[in-house]
Amino acid sequence: MTDQEPRRPRRWPLPLALVLLVLAGSCLLVLGDRAEAQAEANRALTDGQTTAEVVGDVGNALGRIFSYTPADTAATAKAADALLDGPAAAQYRSLFAQVKQQVADQKLTLTTRVVRAGVTELSGEQAKLLVFLDQTSQREGKAASTAAAQLSVTARRTGGHWRITELKAR
Structure with missing residues (x-):
């Protein structure tokens, strides 16, 4: 062993x-x-006052630029000039030029309401938001219909107010 x-x-x-x-x-x-x-x-979660300001300005802007009546598309175009900058302004002008004639021909009224909006990024003078909308359309003599929409929005503070610089359908 x-x-x-x-x-x-x-x-x-x-x-x-x-x-x-x-x-x-x-x-x-x-x-x-x-x-x-x-x-x-990213001050989106820590700066409540600015976040609320961005949501308010952008929400109001979206309601104004995506609402129109056959009798007054000029007011919508004027609102877009005041509330949009950069790529969003060019994109909107192109789209609205096509829609404008259809609105008159079809006697279409569109009302847009922001249901929910949240700031995903906030830094300096720029903000990115995710916005949920309800859009109610009605042709003269017909029942109204409502559809939901979702947008990614970029805004920049200019002159004390937030202006939309980019819009992207989601």
């Missing part, structure tokens, strides 16, 4: 575990700092 010496415990698992814990902790600290920096840059 052979004598077996008792096995010595290995000493490397404990130092390895400590090194791994230190590395994991360091990674978590770095990720936490990044998340904190992003949260500070």
Whole structure:
């Protein structure tokens, strides 16, 4: 029979575990700092007053530019000139030029109401929103119908008010 010496415990698992814990902790600290920096840059959840202001201005603007009657499309076009900038203004002018004739021919009235709006990003003078709308259309002599719509909106503060700079149907 052979004598077996008792096995010595290995000493490397404990130092390895400590090194791994230190590395994991360091990674978590770095990720936490990044998340904190992003949260500070995006004031959507921390600046209630500005967030409410953006939602109010953008909601009112959408209600005005997406509501019209056959008798007064000029008021809608004028509102768009005052409330839209950049790509949103160009996109709207192109779309409204096509719709304008149909509105008169079909005697179509459209009323748009913001159901819910939320600011997803707010930094500096720019905001991004997700907006849910109800649009009620009615042709003369026919029953009204309502449809839901969803938009991604980018707005920029100009002259103390938020103007829409980008619109995207979702």
